[in-house]
Amino acid sequence: MAEETIMSAEDSGLDALETPCLLLDADRLQANVATMRARLDAHGVVLRPHLKTAKSLDVARVAMASAAGPATVSTLREAEYFAAGGVRDIIYAVGIAPQKLERVGRIRRLWPVDLAIVLDSLEQAEAVAAWGRHSGDRLPVLIEVDADGHRSGVNPADAARLAAIGRILDAGAILRGVLLHAGDSYGLNEPNALRAAAEAERVAAVTAAAALRSAGLPCPVVSVGSTPTARYAETLDGITEVRAGVFMIGDLFQAGVGSCAVDDIALTVLTTVIGHQREKGWIITDAGWMALSRDRGTARQPVDQGYGLACDRDGIPYPDLIVSDANQEHGILALRKGAKARLPELSIGTRLRILPNHACATGAQHDRYHVIAGGRLTGAVWPRINGW
Amino acid sequence: MAEETIMSAEDSGLDALETPCLLLDADRLQANVATMRARLDAHGVVLRPHLKTAKSLDVARVAMASAAGPATVSTLREAEYFAAGGVRDIIYAVGIAPQKLERVGRIRRLWPVDLAIVLDSLEQAEAVAAWGRHSGDRLPVLIEVDADGHRSGVNPADAARLAAIGRILDAGAILRGVLLHAGDSYGLNEPNALRAAAEAERVAAVTAAAALRSAGLPCPVVSVGSTPTARYAETLDGITEVRAGVFMIGDLFQAGVGSCAVDDIALTVLTTVIGHQREKGWIITDAGWMALSRDRGTARQPVDQGYGLACDRDGIPYPDLIVSDANQEHGILALRKGAKARLPELSIGTRLRILPNHACATGAQHDRYHVIAGGRLTGAVWPRINGW
Numbered sequence: 001m002a003e004e005t006i007m008s009a010e011d012s013g014l015d016a017l018e019t020p021c022l023l024l025d026a027d028r029l030q031a032n033v034a035t036m037r038a039r040l041d042a043h044g045v046v047l048r049p050h051l052k053t054a055k056s057l058d059v060a061r062v063a064m065a066s067a068a069g070p071a072t073v074s075t076l077r078e079a080e081y082f083a084a085g086g087v088r089d090i091i092y093a094v095g096i097a098p099q100k101l102e103r104v105g106r107i108r109r110l111w112p113v114d115l116a117i118v119l120d121s122l123e124q125a126e127a128v129a130a131w132g133r134h135s136g137d138r139l140p141v142l143i144e145v146d147a148d149g150h151r152s153g154v155n156p157a158d159a160a161r162l163a164a165i166g167r168i169l170d171a172g173a174i175l176r177g178v179l180l181h182a183g184d185s186y187g188l189n190e191p192n193a194l195r196a197a198a199e200a201e202r203v204a205a206v207t208a209a210a211a212l213r214s215a216g217l218p219c220p221v222v223s224v225g226s227t228p229t230a231r232y233a234e235t236l237d238g239i240t241e242v243r244a245g246v247f248m249i250g251d252l253f254q255a256g257v258g259s260c261a262v263d264d265i266a267l268t269v270l271t272t273v274i275g276h277q278r279e280k281g282w283i284i285t286d287a288g289w290m291a292l293s294r295d296r297g298t299a300r301q302p303v304d305q306g307y308g309l310a311c312d313r314d315g316i317p318y319p320d321l322i323v324s325d326a327n328q329e330h331g332i333l334a335l336r337k338g339a340k341a342r343l344p345e346l347s348i349g350t351r352l353r354i355l356p357n358h359a360c361a362t363g364a365q366h367d368r369y370h371v372i373a374g375g376r377l378t379g380a381v382w383p384r385i386n387g388w
Numbered sequence: 389m390a391e392e393t394i395m396s397a398e399d400s401g402l403d404a405l406e407t408p409c410l411l412l413d414a415d416r417l418q419a420n421v422a423t424m425r426a427r428l429d430a431h432g433v434v435l436r437p438h439l440k441t442a443k444s445l446d447v448a449r450v451a452m453a454s455a456a457g458p459a460t461v462s463t464l465r466e467a468e469y470f471a472a473g474g475v476r477d478i479i480y481a482v483g484i485a486p487q488k489l490e491r492v493g494r495i496r497r498l499w500p501v502d503l504a505i506v507l508d509s510l511e512q513a514e515a516v517a518a519w520g521r522h523s524g525d526r527l528p529v530l531i532e533v534d535a536d537g538h539r540s541g542v543n544p545a546d547a548a549r550l551a552a553i554g555r556i557l558d559a560g561a562i563l564r565g566v567l568l569h570a571g572d573s574y575g576l577n578e579p580n581a582l583r584a585a586a587e588a589e590r591v592a593a594v595t596a597a598a599a600l601r602s603a604g605l606p607c608p609v610v611s612v613g614s615t616p617t618a619r620y621a622e623t624l625d626g627i628t629e630v631r632a633g634v635f636m637i638g639d640l641f642q643a644g645v646g647s648c649a650v651d652d653i654a655l656t657v658l659t660t661v662i663g664h665q666r667e668k669g670w671i672i673t674d675a676g677w678m679a680l681s682r683d684r685g686t687a688r689q690p691v692d693q694g695y696g697l698a699c700d701r702d703g704i705p706y707p708d709l710i711v712s713d714a715n716q717e718h719g720i721l722a723l724r725k726g727a728k729a730r731l732p733e734l735s736i737g738t739r740l741r742i743l744p745n746h747a748c749a750t751g752a753q754h755d756r757y758h759v760i761a762g763g764r765l766t767g768a769v770w771p772r773i774n775g776w
Contacts, residue, residue: 074717094717095662098737123736152663152672274483275540284540294682329462329482348511349486367775
């Protein structure tokens, strides 16, 4: 048994890594991207992958249609990083603050990138238009529309407000279209409800686009995006692009929603057993919340995965063994409450892999991915960025 | 009003910063350290500050007795960083994995640092002793003792196991003593219960030390540490050092426990208003969970602070205005449920500061601190590290 374990370790190459660290399964990444691309191709809709999950140029090159994009980002730091890496068509999909316009303009001057911004108020539109007239750089702008009451955006039924914002932009910017994110779909887990959420997002987008066009304004882009609605949409009529992001990596939360299977998840945290509290049924590892993130999103789902699901070094989940609690640099593995499985005997030094609740949050705790293909470390290390 | 706001902005210098970012109040940091140092000096006990919260050499130099330490770290990356920065007395206070011994040895060769490690099992002790005999570097080791069933450590009543581990270490390492962390004190909020937790930690430590000494083994160091028990201990007889960490910065969770006041918290996240959903009473900012962390520790306390408490740019909390929800790069500010306060009118572009739930988790989302003293930005930027 011990010899087999050592052989397996040498085979996969994982023993050479310091733990905790991120492993990215390139086979699964490619398969997840191919599935989403085929789905959107069938709808005749562009995939504009959201790069906020991976924050890696290497991952982006797998996910994007070409090295030039298109792509979506969540920070201007990402915009700079991906523009420097050759991406030429980017939407910064978080509502713009007037203080950030100089930096947007600088990015557009430094690189030949079509960097578009997003807003949902008259105040922002006026600031952007004034900046455009002053600087001479008319910024491409999408008006954010509220698909489901989740977060930001203009009510799609408020045609007057949409038109008012659109007219201000038309006079000092480039009105590019409308953008929505059906974030409330993350709270669902039933296929019919997910199909309905996708259709509601589509209808809201098309309604808002029609409001702009009825006012004589342009609306070439109708952009929607969330991984669950991208997975469940039955029609995307009237939509020009989809901005899903987490789909390319997947996580336990998305598996709980139904956006992917556990076996699709491309990201794991490699960890080492550092202790036991046998009378409590605890196995202590060196992957605490610092390595896994504090995300407990699955706590609200029917299957609570704790801070993550424990797998062996080959990525095969142990039955019902979860990270039941986490301190900063300690993970506590225990069987799920009520589980019939037996606690595996995992001696000090054993390498394990933890499937994460939330790929965006877990990834952000790290600065690189160690790439696996064909079940082995390839030796490739893909850097990733953080910060703003 | 608008003019006053602009004047205040120019006064403090905060408008020059990109948001979101971390602000560190050096006055509060120094006061928190002075208070803890005075408390431990009165007990005649050494402060060995835990640097896992700040992960910054600049902060460490405020917190440590001298530029050489002593100090506590949670990762070997921290050990390398602080050793390179001149710290000469460090405990790596997470149970050692055998695979990490080479790196421990490398750190001890590269810098003249007394780097000690921690373990709680016969298997680990055997691995460390074997490594010591093989390498010729006998590592200083503390045996981790379980103060309260929170995480790792040998039961302090298990004198036989303590002595067995101690004897193995005595033959191939340097048995430095015992180390405890009363982590369950984080779940308390009542002074008498906190005093009792501190006394239980002390008694467990002294009991374990006595077990080693009775077996004829050395135990020069008796190390305890958690911010709540350090704050509430009435006696530290038999203890040689305290390893508190978060005390120097403070956070809303510690305020909920009673370890600090809200006005002691030295860390805030500077953010900018980027939108409103007025009919819902929401103010949207650019500090989402990526900037604040996913930590929701206060959800288990009597006062749930959401993802953080909103303050004006001078750091004065708005009554009952919390980050009620957070997406990756969006914070949603709303009044606490049942609050009588009115939602402040905060226009697009307004700068705010968010007090964090958990300084360790929020800090880890960032790579630098912008330092404030006397209510103004000093211009100093203190880098901080992450990773392993």
